[in-house]
Amino acid sequence: HQAWRALAVLKGVKVERGDDPHTLIVHYSVLDYTLESLEAALVEAGFHLEETLLVRIHHALIHYVEDTQVHNLKSPERLIKQSHQVYIKAYDAHPHGDHDDTPIELREYR
Numbered sequence: 001h002q003a004w005r006a007l008a009v010l011k012g013v014k015v016e017r018g019d020d021p022h023t024l025i026v027h028y029s030v031l032d033y034t035l036e037s038l039e040a041a042l043v044e045a046g047f048h049l050e051e052t053l054l055v056r057i058h059h060a061l062i063h064y065v066e067d068t069q070v071h072n073l074k075s076p077e078r079l080i081k082q083s084h085q086v087y088i089k090a091y092d093a094h095p096h097g098d099h100d101d102t103p104i105e106l107r108e109y110r
Contacts, residue, residue, distance in 0.1 A: 002047075003024060003042060003047050004017065004024055006041070006042065006045055006047075007024065007026055007038065007042075010028075010033070011032075012028060012029055012032045012033070013026060013027070013028045013032075013033065013038075014026070014027040014028070015027075026038065030066045030069050030070050030073070031070065031073060031074075034063070034066045034067070034070070035059060035062050035063060035066060036059075036063045036066070039059070
């Protein structure tokens, strides 16, 4: 109950009780909070979180995914039309197609 109250006071965090009496379901925006920051706040407040190997692996994956999401959300949006211009210029600079330096008279069958 104390952990529920500690998380529920955070702006933008929605906390629900889980099926298990020791479980909370927490909804939040990764732009405001991450699982890592919420866990750190709970530990700092004196709560003991489950530390089994499976839980640590699961949380490490979530931390990585959230960091990636935050990075992608904060990155400026690419201008797709301008990015294609780079590839067009690179393509034009390299020889391509049926280009053959052999003179026509030597290529034709007689």
